[in-house]
Amino acid sequence: MLPSQVLAELGPVLTGERDLAHTAKGALEVVMAAIRASSGALFRFQEKPAMLASIAAQGFVVFPQTAVFPLLPKHVHALTNTPGPQRISRERCDTFLSSTGNISSVWFRCIAPLRVHGKLIGALLLGEREEGVEYTPEVLKQIGDLAPFIALAIHNHQLMMSLEERTADNLKLIASVRSFWDEALAAFAATIDVKSVQMQGHSLRVGRYAAGIAESLGVTAAEVHEMRAAGYLHNIGMVTVDKHLFSKPGALEPGEFLEMADHTVQGHRIVSTVQFPWPKIPEVVRSHHERADGSGYPDHLHNDEVSMPVKIVAVADTFDAMLSDRPYRKKLTLGEAAAQLSWLAPSKLDGEVVHALLVQLRRDAGSRVSPPRPWSTTQDKTRKMFLDPAVACNISPPDIDHMVSELNRRITRGRVTLS
Ligand SMILES: [Fe+2]
Structure with missing residues (x-):
């Protein structure tokens, strides 16, 4: 040849x-x-x-x-x-x-x-x-x-x-670093909430809900991870607040409210000194009490002036607060909380983010009323519930569908009015 x-x-x-x-x-x-x-x-x-x-x-x-x-x-x-x-x-x-x-x-x-x-x-x-x-x-x-x-x-x-092989090794290293961060921040989140019995577990749940909402919005795994961390740390400034304010029944005096609200600024000061692998943490810590119409604090920012991570943690934080007892009120049922949250969008909370939360609730409610089907994918069967295990999922899929439809109607009407 x-x-x-x-x-x-x-x-x-x-x-x-x-x-x-x-x-x-x-x-x-x-x-x-x-x-x-x-x-x-x-x-x-x-x-x-x-x-x-x-x-x-x-x-x-x-x-x-x-x-x-x-x-x-x-x-x-x-x-x-x-x-x-x-x-x-x-x-x-x-x-x-x-x-x-x-x-x-x-x-x-x-x-x-x-x-x-x-x-x-x-x-x-x-x-x-x-x-x-x-x-x-x-x-x-x-x-x-x-x-x-x-x-x-x-x-x-x-x-x-x-x-x-090197790529696989690097991915394993990143995974182990993420796992380390997760565990360290989860432990830290638990210590943020020790000042009040009624706040216990709040930061961990906000991290859970923020990650779930982010997943529902279809962001990357790294961004979901960032949202969990942001939820864990959002109230880090609470460590500077007098613990007696947490258990005070009734409304806070103006001075007391200012001290409580200052946890956003104090928290921002604390996390700004740390080089986190997630760039949005300081903004989330400072702005998670801002509201879409500018009525929030500390900077009275409007919805278009804050990033999506801030909007996500704001919704997750509000949702968990509604489902928790406070010295001045009892906690809401899941249905009441979902309805109130829905009504707060888009005037106070971001409509897209509230919608993403309702989608997760709909999935939880759906898996509660019907067992996994034989043709379900592995992902369906292994899906982690959005809601914290301590919260009863006593809401029906049609009720959530109705809220979603009402929310969409309000968001659309708002856009038409604005244009
Ligand atoms: Fe807060």
Whole structure:
């Protein structure tokens, strides 16, 4: 076969979107057919510990799953520096291969080192040629012409695998760092709320609801994570507030209200000194009591002046507060809280965010009234409930559907009026 024909056959084999084993097997078959070798094996070079390990073999009666030749420095040196394919014999084997492998080097008659930019990548070892003909200088040259292409293909595969491994390692590292942050912030969130029995668990629940709303809005996993953290920390400024204010029955005096409201500014001051992996935390801490019509505090910002994370935590915070007892009022039922929340949008709370919360409630209510269907996806069956386990999901899907429809009507009417 002409060298150009061999290269034409080898090209698609080496550049196809296949794994290393398939590519190696295809390349070996092309080379063996071209030079009429009856057996052969392709090896990749592993540096630490130095060895050749097989990635394809053909024509042997028995062959290990992975054949290996441990290499001494002199073998690596010879394979790296020999000018091209060499005939090997029982006597010359020791130059390139050790005798401590799990196959015998006497099976081979020719060795072609595979190198890229002078770096050893592997080796092509070939057995007897058909009818016992010799490896002539012309055949050795032909093998030498093909070797760089095979070497490059193996090298590229190894680079890709190494890149994938490094990416996987980095993702694992990120996951472990996130897990660490989650646990540390959850513990911190619990300490923020210790000043009052009625506040206990509030920050953890706000983190839970904020993450659930974010999921419903279809944001990325990283943004969901950020929202959970923002919910955990939104009230961090409460650590500066006099604990007696939390248990005072009735309305707060103006001065007391100012002290309580100042937890946004004090919290912002605290978190601004910390380099969080989530850039929106300081803004959420400062602005989670702002309201869409500018009636909130501390900066009287309107809906279009705060970011989506602020709007999400504002809704999550309000929702959990409605479902919790306070010294001056009893908690609302889930239906009452959902209805009030819905009525507060879009004048006080962001309509899109309240809608996202109602969607999560609808899912909870739906999974409560009907068991998982046989054709449910795995995601359906493993879906985590949005509501905190302590909250009874005593609301019907049609009631939520009605709220959603009313909310959509108000939001649409608002847009028409504004235009
Ligand atoms: Fe707050």
